[in-house]
Amino acid sequence: MKRFILAFITAYIFLFLWGWLLNGVLLKDVYAQTPNLWRTQSEMLGFFHWILIGQDS
Amino acid sequence: MNWKKFFFAFIAAFGFIFLFGFLWYGKLMHGAYQEVPALWRTEADFGNHFSTLVFGHIVMAFFLTLACARFVPAGGAGACATLGILAALIYAGADLITFAVQPLTTKILCGGIAGDLIQFAMAGAIIGVLYKSDSRTTA
Numbered sequence: 552m553k554r555f556i557l558a559f560i561t562a563y564i565f566l567f568l569w570g571w572l573l574n575g576v577l578l579k580d581v582y583a584q585t586p587n588l589w590r591t592q593s594e595m596l597g598f599f600h601w602i603l604i605g606q607d608s
Numbered sequence: 609m610n611w612k613k614f615f616f617a618f619i620a621a622f623g624f625i626f627l628f629g630f631l632w633y634g635k636l637m638h639g640a641y642q643e644v645p646a647l648w649r650t651e652a653d654f655g656n657h658f659s660t661l662v663f664g665h666i667v668m669a670f671f672l673t674l675a676c677a678r679f680v681p682a683g684g685a686g687a688c689a690t691l692g693i694l695a696a697l698i699y700a701g702a703d704l705i706t707f708a709v710q711p712l713t714t715k716i717l718c719g720g721i722a723g724d725l726i727q728f729a730m731a732g733a734i735i736g737v738l739y740k741s742d743s744r745t746t747a
Contacts, residue, residue, distance in 0.1 A: 570705075587646055590711050598708035605704030 566606050614677055617738040621731045622669035628730070629665065632723045640715045647710065672728065676735045683740030685733040692732025696724040 574582070582589060590598065633641075641648060649657065672695060676688040700721045707717045 589709055594711075595709055601704045601708035605701040605708065607701060 563606055570606065609677055613739055614673060617676070617735045618669055618673040620738055621673050621735050622665060624734055625669050625727060625731050626662075626665045628723075628727050632719075632727070637716070637719045637723070640713060640719055643713055644711060644716070647712070669731065672731055673735050673739075676732060677739055680736065680739075683736050685736040685740075688732040688736025688739070689729045690732070692728035692730070692735075693725060695732075696721075696728035699724040699728070 589595075648654075672692060675695070676683075676691055680687045680691055703717060703720045703724070706712065707714075
């Protein structure tokens with residue numbers, strides 16, 4: 552169980568950092584080309600807990 | 609790996625996933641998707657991308673069959689359905705993140721997660737039943 556928790560936390564941190572780097576930095580300009588498809592920055596902050604929960608999977 | 613059994617399981621999984629997707633997402637959730645029409649392609653544009661939709665179903669069915677054959681070599685509906693549910697729960701995480709960044713409704717979010725769980729659990733069970741006899745012949 553201890554190893555499971557450590558593996559889970561490590562995977563969670565990696566997925567979060569990778570998701571931020573790929574989608575939040577590298578692909579940011581690509582996403583910006585279709586602003587009507589996305590929530591606004593301020594609205595996304597209100598849904599940030601869903602991102603945190605979603606990374607758990 | 610028995611490729612003949614694998615192929616039949618894959619075809620059956622593909623057929624089920626495609627049919628279920630049509631009924632669940634195309635019919636049952638059609639009204640929910642219509643609440644945010646700006647997010648989706650038009651009917652005509654969607655028709656132009658239909659091959660990509662078919663290919664997406666092939667990818668899902670193929671790799672779920674491969675995962676079942678690789679990680680549940682004994683086969684069986686229950687074990688493969690469990691693997692399917694785990695795959696669907698990974699999808700659920702992606703669904704939650706999509707909900708956070710796209711203006712989807714909670715109805716679409718909940719319907720999507722429920723659909724994924726049913727779809728992958730049943731597809732896994734189908735694969736498990738069809739692939740079960742393979743392990744008996746090769747063991």
